[in-house]
Each structure stands twice: as C-alpha cells, then as structure tokens.
Amino acid sequence: MNLNVKEIFYSLQGEGGRQGEASIFIRLTQCNLKCTFCDTDFSVGIDMHIDHILSTIKQFPCKWIIWTGGEPTIQLTDYVISFFKNAGYLQAIESNGYTKLSDWLDYTVVSPKGNTDYAKKINPQVDEVRLSIQRGDAIPNVEEMPEAKYYFLSPIFTDGRAATKTNIDYCVEQVKLHPKWRLSLQIHKLIGIE
Ligand code: SF4
Numbered sequence: 001m002n003l004n005v006k007e008i009f010y011s012l013q014g015e016g017g018r019q020g021e022a023s024i025f026i027r028l029t030q031c032n033l034k035c036t037f038c039d040t041d042f043s044v045g046i047d048m049h050i051d052h053i054l055s056t057i058k059q060f061p062c063k064w065i066i067w068t069g070g071e072p073t074i075q076l077t078d079y080v081i082s083f084f085k086n087a088g089y090l091q092a093i094e095s096n097g098y099t100k101l102s103d104w105l106d107y108t109v110v111s112p113k114g115n116t117d118y119a120k121k122i123n124p125q126v127d128e129v130r131l132s133i134q135r136g137d138a139i140p141n142v143e144e145m146p147e148a149k150y151y152f153l154s155p156i157f158t159d160g161r162a163a164t165k166t167n168i169d170y171c172v173e174q175v176k177l178h179p180k181w182r183l184s185l186q187i188h189k190l191i192g193i194e
Contacts, residue, residue, distance in 0.1 A: 003075050004029045006045040010060045014188030016109060017128045017150040023064045024057045031070040032098055035113055037156045042070030050083050066092045073099035097123050110146060120146045130184060132156050135170040142180045152184035
C-alpha cells in the first residue's frame with residue numbers, strides 16, 4: 001500500500017489543543033478545495049510504501065503522528081490508520097471535514113472552509129474545531145459546529161505583517177465577543193520552526 005507523500009518532518013504541533021506537543025507530521029498530497037489563503041504546497045509528492053513510511057518515522061522518539069495535507073482523508077484509509085496503530089502510534093488528523101473521519105483516529109481536528117454548514121452534518125463529533133479567519137469573516141455559533149472539546153479561531157497569517165496583525169486583532173475581538181471560541185496562533189510561524 002502506497003501513499004503519495006509531500007513531506008515527513010518532526011516538529012512541535014504549532015496550533016490548537018495539542019499546541020507545543022512533539023509530533024511527526026506526514027503531509028499527503030491532494031486536496032478537494034482551492035482556498036485562496038492556502039499556505040501549503042501539497043502539489044507534488046513521492047509514492048511511499050507504508051512500510052517505508054514506518055521505517056522513516058521510527059528514527060523519531062515520538063509516538064504521535066499528525067496526518068495533514070492538502071486533505072489527508074483523500075488517501076488515508078482505515079487500513080493505513082490501523083497499520084500505524086498496530087505499530088504503536090497515536091494519530092491525529094487535520095481535515096477540512098468534507099469526509100467522515102475514521103473512528104480509528106486518536107485526535108480529530110476539523111477546519112471547515114467556505115460555507116461551514118456542512119461540517120456538523122458530516123462529522124457531528126470531533127476533538128477540535130479550528131476556523132481560519134481574516135478580518136470581516138462571520139463567526140458561526142459553536143452550536144452550528146460539530147460538538148468538540150475546543151473551538152479555535154486561527155488568524156490567517158499573510159505575507160504582509162500589517163495584514164496578519166489585522167487578522168489577529170480581529171480574532172481577539174471576536175473571542176471577546178464570542179467566548180466559547182478561543183484564540184489559536186500558529187506559533188511555529190512565530191518562532192520560526194517547521
Ligand atoms: S482545505 Fe486546506 S490544504 Fe486544501 S486548499 Fe484549503 S487551506 Fe489548502
């Protein structure tokens with residue numbers, strides 16, 4: 001069984017409910033969306049057998065995998081998830097939520113994109129909802145979102161520092177207005193790690 005992999009790297013989770021935890025990131029190619037603010041290159045990868053992925057990640061002293069992308073659910077099957085579970089790994093996913101997430105996963109993050117109404121219908125319950133926000137975006141009621149432990153507003157980081165600060169300030173204002181949401185900053189970008 002092969003997966004088309006953009007990159008594998010070891011770092012800290014930079015955002016959300018597991019922020020600061022060491023994690024092995026496996027970025028898969030392909031996405032079903034084309035968000036204008038997308039900051040991730042997931043276009044071209046290499047085919048890797050899951051045995052090869054396992055031997056690659058064994059070099060890291062960590063048992064948490066984060067499946068990310070692109071949209072990882074396009075390639076990630078229950079078979080693959082159970083393969084890594086049987087090898088002793090805990091697995092988180094970062095998904096746009098257009099696909100029902102596997103029950104085999106240990107931590108699920110949904111970041112609804114565009115019209116967010118679909119998210120709750122497809123995944124009624126997740127660990128974390130994380131919404132990428134720029135100034136002026138509407139903030140949904142958490143009741144309209146999947147049931148979750150955490151609800152995060154994540155300001156979109158742009159190339160321009162002023163625009164990024166505008167988005168951060170907007171998220172701070174919105175969290176104060178809608179306190180069921182929390183602020184999540186992409187600290188990996190702030191501290192200059194991958
Ligand atoms: S869903 Fe995520 S990976 Fe896909 S285009 Fe949008 S921001 Fe990029």
